[in-house]
Amino acid sequence: MTTDRYPSRHQAEASxxxxxxxxxxxxxxxxxxxxxxxxxxxxxxxxxxxxxxLFEPDEIxxxxxxxxxxxxxxxxxxxxxxxxxxxSNDIRTVFEIHKDSGFFESLxxxxxxxxxxxxxxxxxxxxxxxRINFKPGFKGKEFYWHSDFExxxxxxxxxxxxxxxxxxxxxxxxxxxxxxxxxxGSQKWYISCPGETPKDNYxxxxxxxxxx
Numbered sequence: 001m002t003t004d005r006y007p008s009r010h011q012a013e014a015s016x017x018x019x020x021x022x023x024x025x026x027x028x029x030x031x032x033x034x035x036x037x038x039x040x041x042x043x044x045x046x047x048x049x050x051x052x053x054l055f056e057p058d059e060i061x062x063x064x065x066x067x068x069x070x071x072x073x074x075x076x077x078x079x080x081x082x083x084x085x086x087x088s089n090d091i092r093t094v095f096e097i098h099k100d101s102g103f104f105e106s107l108x109x110x111x112x113x114x115x116x117x118x119x120x121x122x123x124x125x126x127x128x129x130x131r132i133n134f135k136p137g138f139k140g141k142e143f144y145w146h147s148d149f150e151x152x153x154x155x156x157x158x159x160x161x162x163x164x165x166x167x168x169x170x171x172x173x174x175x176x177x178x179x180x181x182x183x184x185g186s187q188k189w190y191i192s193c194p195g196e197t198p199k200d201n202y203x204x205x206x207x208x209x210x211x212x
Contacts, residue, residue: 002082005020005160006020006150006153006161006190006192007192008026008150008153008154008191008192008193009099009104009154009192009193009194009195009196010192010196011192011194013194013195014191014192014193014194015191015192016103016174016189016190016191016192017189018188018189018190019161019188019189019190020161020190021160021162023043023044023047023187023188024040024041024043024044024120024122024123025121025123025162026040026122027122027123028121029122030118030121030123031116031119032119033115033116033118033119034042034112034115034116034119035049035116035119035120040119042190043120045185046187047182047184047185047186047187048182048184048187049116049120054112054168055112055154055168060170062077062103063107063168063170064170065089065182066103066104067132069169070094070097070100070104070132071091073075073093074091074094075089075091081094081095081096082094082095083095090134090190091134092133092134092135093131093132093133093134094131095129095130095131096130096131096134097107097130097131098127098130099186103157104130107168107200108127108130113166116152116166116207117166120160120164121163123162128152128156128158128163132168135178142178145190147186147190148165148194149161149163149190150191150192154197156159161187161190167180178188183200183205
């Protein structure tokens with residue numbers, strides 16, 4: 001019987017335990033890539049890396065153009081991959097964008113992203129989830145503080161913390177426009193959440209998160 005090293009949603013109160021997996025894996029077989037030792041050390045200590053101007057202006061323009069076209073194509077689409085805001089028909093998120101057999105599939109395979117992920121994880125990599133978050137101004141609802149891994153582990157079956165998220169930010173983040181915020185050092189800990197996971201929770205949690 002396999003013991004769950006990261007149990008959650010089985011108890012009445014939350015608890016915090018130390019992470020049981022490495023943060024940066026530092027496998028010599030995957031040491032070649034864009035990240036320096038200083039980058040890996042920073043990631044190990046803080047849990048994130050930030051690269052400004054990683055893509056050229058023309059590449060950013062192409063991303064924004066494709067993003068707008070993706071929104072238009074999916075505006076009236078009824079699908080599990082398309083998540084709408086809970087109180088409107090505005091698109092909140094489109095999932096599985098790396099399967100579009102076009103622009104975003106190519107972007108997901110970009111060496112600047114893939115090689116950095118391979119360095120951090122010390123292995124070959126694959127995509128477990130991809131998405132575009134639109135968050136329309138003045139209409140988009142908040143994302144509460146949460147741990148991606150806790151959700152992926154409990155609801156999707158990801159066994160260990162051997163994963164990395166990559167976000168390409170196309171809108172400047174300020175304190176007044178709903179920025180993505182991170183907690184440096186939080187990667188060293190695991191928070192077990194109280195309660196249980198409602199049936200088919202994924203169908204509603206992407207609109208309004210209440211578990212995890």
